[in-house]
Amino acid sequence: MADDPQRNFRSAYYEKVGFRGVEEKKSLEILLKDNPLDLEKLSTFSQRFPLPSMYRVHVWKVLLGILPPHSDSHSLVGSYRKEQYQDIMEALEVMRFIKSSTPSTHVYLRMFQLESHMLPRCSEISPPDQENEDFLSISQAMEEIVEDSVDCYWLIKSFISQFHTKFGDSVPHLPKSLEHFLSQEEPGLLSHLKNSGALAQLPYHLWFRRCFAGVLPESSLQRVWDKVISGSCKILVFVALEILLSYKIMLLGISRPEGIVKFLCNIPQENTDAIVTKAIDLWHKYCGTPIHAM
């Protein structure tokens, strides 16, 4: 490993001439050869750069603690994780909470409920509440990113748990933060949202509780989740901000708050990659390029 932790990161020069992808992949490969893995460096890397898709699941698993920093333990710990998954699944089948036709997202929900002591008794089964809907939505998105079902369940569970633990206190403040940055970037749009009464009704839930699951297609979403998993929930504010900025003209043309909300809940799926790229740039602009994970 290089003495200077920053040495492996692309220089401003490379950034300008566009060597990005290759340089980044090499830097990450060097980081992944460390044993034990340096979690702080891995976090910093994913805060700064998009993770190459071939390493994404592995890095997420390490950052979320599904795999320990010691590579020597990966196969043993991985086998424990798999057994735990299979045990829970089997028990749920025997107790008839799930059957072969149950959609996998619902299977994951029941598994999560079993583990967190929230599995309803059979007489109390009711339609999924808001929290369950959030879980299902995140599961659905994770399933599109992660192929292996054991990995998928562990990532959903750890992502949600980490998000609550780390950011539970910050989430209620994110709408205010969005308002603040919108006033900096586009005060006219902010006034319009305020005057029309839409500001209070924006789909904060989809943005800040579901982390854009179901809003952005997974190719864009995974780049946002790279940042969330490596330690920033602030990125969510900038993605929301960039959505507002990107559809400014459209939004200014809608006067009824319900119309605005309806549009934002179903944004066009075409240029979401560009939105995420701009959101990350804005986030770096306001919060600085992270040296350490935020």
Add this chain to the structure above:
Amino acid sequence: FLEDVKCQAAELQASDGRYQAQQRITQLLQIEILQLYSKVEMEAILVPDGPSQTCTNE
């Protein structure tokens, strides 16, 4: 050695997680069994001559 200790600590934690899930499963299975027994017994009352003697494992 310090690294070995840390390494094993992570393995121990994962192993414990697996045990705790199994423990939780056992609890739920026991509750389920109790419920099923009471169901079987209730039916045994309704169909006294049916084949529904509950199995008490005794």
Add this chain to the structure above:
Amino acid sequence: FLEDVKCQAAELQASDGRYQAQQRITQLLQIEILQLYSKVEMEAILVPDGPSQTCTNE
């Protein structure tokens, strides 16, 4: 540190043992549940209008 390593290795083994034991319990309980379910269902056929809809937990 050497002692720590040894100590943790023993703990890991213990954790594993606990897990295996719990797993055997789970297996037995699961068999019991499957038997109870089939009993309940058989009775449900005998008493079609009774209170014996099997609980599917869904």
